[in-house]
Amino acid sequence: MSESASTPVPTVAAELRAARSHVGRRLLKNPTGLVALIVLTVMVLLAVFADLLAPMDPSKANIQDVLAPAGGAHPLGADSAGRDVLSRLLFATRFSIAGALWAVLIAAVIGVTSGLIAGYYQKWFESVSVWVISIIQALPGIVVLLAARAVVGPSIWLIMAVFGVILSPAFYRLTYTAVVGVRNELFIDAARVAGVGDASIIGRHILSVVRAPIIIQAALLAGIGIAVQSGLDFLGLGDTNVPTWGQMLSDAFSRMYQAPVLLIWPSLAIALTSISLVLFGNALRDELERAAGKPKKKRRGTTGYVPDTSGDAPVVHDEERADDRPTLLAVDGLVVGYDQPDGGVKQVVNGVSLTVRKGEVHGLIGESGSGKTQTAWSILRLLPAGGRIVAGTVSFDGKDLAHLSESAMVKIRGRRIAYIPQEPMSNLDPSFTIGSQLVEPMTVTLGISKAEAKERALALLGRVGLPDPKKTFDSYPHEVSGGQAQRVLIAGAVSCEADLIIADEPTTALDVTVQADILDLLRDLQSDLHVAVLIVTHNFGVVADLCDRVSVMQNGRIVETGPARSIFRGPRHPYTRSLFDAILEDGAARGPLAHSADRNTITERSAR
Amino acid sequence: MNAEPLLVIDDLVVEYPAKGFGKKPFRALKGVSLDIRPGECVGLVGESGSGKTTLGRAVLGLAPVTGGSVRFKGQDISHLKRKQRRALSDEIQVVFQDPYSSLNPSLTIEQTLAEPLRVKKMSAADASKRIRGLLDQVGLPANSADRLPREFSGGQRQRIAIARALALSPELIVCDEPVSALDLSTQARVLDLFKDIQEATGVAYLFVSHDLAVVRHLSHRVAVMYHGEIVEYGDGGQVTSAPEHPYTQRLLLAAPVPDPVRQEQRRADRRRLLEAQREMEVQAGV
Secondary structure, three states, rough: OOOOHHHOOOOOOHHHHHHHHHHHHHHOHHHHHHHHHHHHHHHHHHHHHHHHHOOOOOOOHHHHHOOOOOHHHHHHHHEEOOEEHHHHHHHHHHHHHHHHHHHHHHHHHHHHHHHHHHHHHHHHHHHHHHHHHHHHOOOHHHHHHHHHHHHHHHOOHHHHHHHHHHHHHHHHHHHHHHHHHHHHHHHHHHHHOOOHHHHHHHEEEEHHHHHHHHHHHHHHHHHHHHHHHHHHOOOOOOOOOOOOOHHHHHHHHHHOOOOHHHHHHHHHHHHHHHHHHHHHHHHHHHHHHHHHHOOOOOOOOOOOOOOOOOEEEEEEEOOOOOOOOOOOEEEEEEEEEEEEEOOOOEEEEEEEEEEEEEEEEEEEEEOOOOHHHHHHHEEEEEOOOEEEEEEEEEOOOOHHHHHHHHHHHHHHHOOOOOEEEOOHHHHHOOOHHHHHHHHHHHHHHOOOOHHHHHHHHHHHHHOOOOOOOHHHHHHHHHOOOOOHHHOOOOOOOOHOOOOEEEEEEOOOOOHHHHHHHHHHHHHHHHHHHHHHEEEEEHHHHHHHHOEEEEEEEEEEEEEEEEHHHHHHHHOOHHHHHHHHHHHHOOOOOOOOOOHHHHHHHHHHHHHO | OOOOOOOEEEEEEEEEEEEEOOOEEEEEEEEEEEEEEEOOEEEEEEOOOOHHHHHHHHHHOOEEEEEEEEEOOEOOOOOOOHHHHHHHOOEEEEEHOEEEEEOOOOOOHHHHHHHHHHHOOHHHHHHHHHHHHHHHOOOOOOOHHHHHHHHHOOHHHHHHHHHHHOOOOOOEEEOOOHHHHHHHHHHHHHHHHHHHHHHHOOEEEEEEEEEEHHHHHOOEEEEEEEEEEEEEEEEEEHHHHHHOOOOHHHHHHHHHHOOOOOOOOHHHHHHHHHHHHHHHHHHHHH
16 A cells, blocks of 8 residues: 555556555455456467467368367367367457457447546536437447448447447446546545646546446446357358357357367357456455445454453542432443454453433443444444444343343333434435334334324324424425434334433434424433433533433543533543543633734633 | 735625526525635634535635625635636635545545645655645644555544645635534644644634534634524624624524533523523514
8 A cells, every 4th residue: 555655746547556456456365356367367368379379370271171170280170161270269369359348448438438527517518418328228239230230341340339339328327427426525626626627636536436336347348248249240240251259159050060069169268258257347346345345443452252341440420419219221341342354353342331220311421432332232232233242241120131132132122222313314214204103113012003103103293392293293204304303213212111212422413503402302301201311422511411420431441430410520530531621612712813913912812 | 903804705695506497596695795814713603504614615616606706815706717716726725524525535645635736836856845744734643644544533634634725825724614523632632733723824714613612712703604694793702602693692502511500501591592582583573
């Protein structure tokens, strides 16, 4: 990765090479990709060096050698005109591959260029090109090819050029979609603001993103090109002066009963090349997807089997007043890890212990990567693929959720522990009405009739402050605002009378004024229903507003825990203190701009 | 205070064409006026859909201006051709919100930072020297240059974006929610960096944010946007602590204070304010 930066301002070519070598190296480690690449390389080498390798002239007919068996002067025998099969095969490789590449090249030049321009500039060029491309796609390809053959005569290059035009929509659509996907990325805007010209933006920023899918598409289309070209020649529509696999196949086919072995060689060549091209495309796609789907994260050097829970014990603040509410949830020594491909385990939660009493609001606060959301998910046993509870217990109402069977867990979720997610919109199914999404869980969990569930849902929607419950009940998720969607999800969370609600950053995605309303709603509902709430957040304001007790998380550990008022009054752990120091709410305003001569006074005034 | 304004926005209207025939275009800005003096930070606060990001994009030439003007040093820059716009790149720059999508994932930091310099035909050796200087200025180690964006955290990426904005020593940087995606402690450090850079270089900021506390920390003057209009504009301290417009008052009291005792107080204040505003609305309606 680093070699590309050896020159101060590397050229685009150097950077392309660097990026490509990265995927290229992985491609060589992929067995399918490697085999396909070897076959293709051999084919290309045979095609290039056909002159040197072929034992004789491919067109030289010898009447005495008609259908001669393999061996002697003809290693693979001779065909129906007495021509050497090996020589013809080598030259056919050259022309078949060149023909297919020619078609793909034409298709790529037309399709990629027009796709880039249409995607980037849009406007009239897009409208026109979409029409043209649609017309090309609507034409039956093989009919056009036969008609073109009738007009231009039996020239392999002209026919394949026409075929390239027919293939170009495949490149156009692919490029267009990819460009539209990236053209609104912020780095494109940043490049424009930096004064980079359009040509440079397209060549540098956009092409680098769409190049991989284009290569994959080219490989697949080259396979089709070989098949179609062989097909045309097999039908006898090709140029008889140029040996191709299709022609050899046609020739062998006519003598199938006399020399069936002749069919093998061209068939083998066509099959091997086509399969290799498809496999190459697939392997390249797999490698690219793997690269995109596996973010690099720092490893903490832990082994999977002996969970590492070392570290200082959390600072515990004393309870301010006796609280005799019974414990509802007790997490003890929870370790959450993700299995790594090398057999190790990456720990994200390193021995968390916390308790939530009945009817209490407990805040779990921390920055990104602190493990607060992982802790919440593992209580619900909803960790993403690869994640698991490595050690520790989660006792909830006498059961250890960490070791409960999945079917028992299903009965807990929703009924006993409800969940309010961070992104209200993505947690509602866009293809069902809000009403049906509220009614279904109630009929399943509470075992009540649909009519009764509907009545309850309407009452709940009114309770969570939606102005027109009936209208919201019949709406689809896209018809309501983010704040309303969050109210719907809160209604869903309290609908089954759960004992504990886990709220994962319930107001982070919302505007400030909407957040205040939702916090009010959560507080009202909580005090009405006496439900316990574990609220995961990064916002000290939210904690101050709602929580009875707080646990501060850092690097998968709880560093400080206790009653909210006590922690806000005097944070004791250095990390908690550093977080409090970073809060801006109480800072002084910067004040008006002074004249530039007395800039020093600005500095003084702005320091708090 | 006697300095000539650097940027003057006058009665600006931005409309996005609606999809489909005969539909009314969406009016994102409904006649916005604002000015920024050299070396000043003007904060722009608003909630989603208020038009604050659109205003920043209009200044950058990335939004369709249909009325009014944006004048930079006396020159109207609201309808520039792409080529003329490019010439402005060493005057007006940008730092975007999302540190993940604002850097091309396949370019190294050096390649990203070299881009604006290359456009201005700086030699390779000078560009390399300038890049070391920029990395130093934003507090990143010099060996960051050879690495790819994915090797950096959100805060570090935002520093890289700031370095890119500074590369051509602009006079105005449009900052579009530059700390919203960052963690609390990272946010404070990046804000301090913005402040230090302003004091060292005298660059002006149009600082767009939804967070009143962030804007208050950094801005000399603050404008509050609501439904495509500026509803309040004035001294930063005054607007963010004793606002006059009902919307700004609501916005201020909606943000929870990180202190349970004072938050209880603020909650009560907010309830009273909403009550009072509702009554006034009823009276005005009658």
